[in-house]
Amino acid sequence: DIQMTQSPSTLSASVGDRVTIACRASQNVNKWLAWYQQKPGKAPKFLIYQTSSLESGVPSRFSGSGSGTDFTLTISSLQPDDFATYYCQQYNHYPWTFGQGTKVEVK
Amino acid sequence: QVQLVQSGAEVKKPGASVKVSCRVSGYTFTTWDIKWVRQVTGQEPEWVGWMDLKTGDTGFAQKFRGRVTLTRNTSISTAYMELNSLRSEDTAVYYCARGCSGATCYPGYWGQGTLVTVSS
Numbered sequence: 455d456i457q458m459t460q461s462p463s464t465l466s467a468s469v470g471d472r473v474t475i476a477c478r479a480s481q482n483v484n485k486w487l488a489w490y491q492q493k494p495g496k497a498p499k500f501l502i503y504q505t506s507s508l509e510s511g512v513p514s515r516f517s518g519s520g521s522g523t524d525f526t527l528t529i530s531s532l533q534p535d536d537f538a539t540y541y542c543q544q545y546n547h548y549p550w551t552f553g554q555g556t557k558v559e560v561k
Numbered sequence: 562q563v564q565l566v567q568s569g570a571e572v573k574k575p576g577a578s579v580k581v582s583c584r585v586s587g588y589t590f591t592t593w594d595i596k597w598v599r600q601v602t603g604q605e606p607e608w609v610g611w612m613d614l615k616t617g618d619t620g621f622a623q624k625f626r627g628r629v630t631l632t633r634n635t636s637i638s639t640a641y642m643e644l645n646s647l648r649s650e651d652t653a654v655y656y657c658a659r660g661c662s663g664a665t666c667y668p669g670y671w672g673q674g675t676l677v678t679v680s681s
Contacts, residue, residue, distance in 0.1 A: 488668055503668070503669060509669055545660075548608075550598075554589050554604075
């Protein structure tokens with residue numbers, strides 16, 4: 455199985471900060487990388503697919519980049535609604551696998 | 562619009578079985594496969610398996626093989642996941658998600674989740 459490793463595990467930030475979350479795959483997943491946001495008690499919310507394509511309705515402050523094994527999710531200016539846990543997921547190989555999550559908390 | 566609606570929460574005893582349903586709407590049922598994912602509280606989501614709703618082909622994560630059965634009823638656009646021999650570690654929220662249509666994969670539509678609690 456492909457291992458997905460996110461860093462950091464926890465990130466303390468303030469409203470207005472630029473936030474970057476890294477995701478590394480143990481094997482090449484090409485461009486087939488998605489990002490989700492999850493809040494307690496809720497299903498994961500789909501943010502980005504194919505590394506950098508923004509899902510409809512997702513604010514443009516979210517962006518994704520990378521290729522192969524190294525990927526990044528960036529929030530250009532953190533908003534109060536963005537405090538949550540973020541997961542990357544590869545969907546190039548079965549089984550689809552997720553990173554362990556990055557919790558973005560209030561500094 | 563695309564919707565995946567799952568059955569309600571379940572409480573089961575160790576050793577029992579649970580069957581979760583996932584009713585889809587907003588697209589032709591058999592054109593996209595269904596993935597099943599579970600999430601234990603405080604952990605990342607974990608792949609369970611998938612089903613090609615046209616052919617009935619299935620695939621499973623190694624740890625679930627032999628314990629999970631995936632089925633579907635095309636007449637009511639509903640997919641099912643049955644997990645047997647439940648143990649406390651199976652307590653989790655189970656999700657269905659629309660997956661791939663041919664070579665196109667778009668994991669953007671998920672059900673609302675079904676909490677399965679295993680407790681004696």
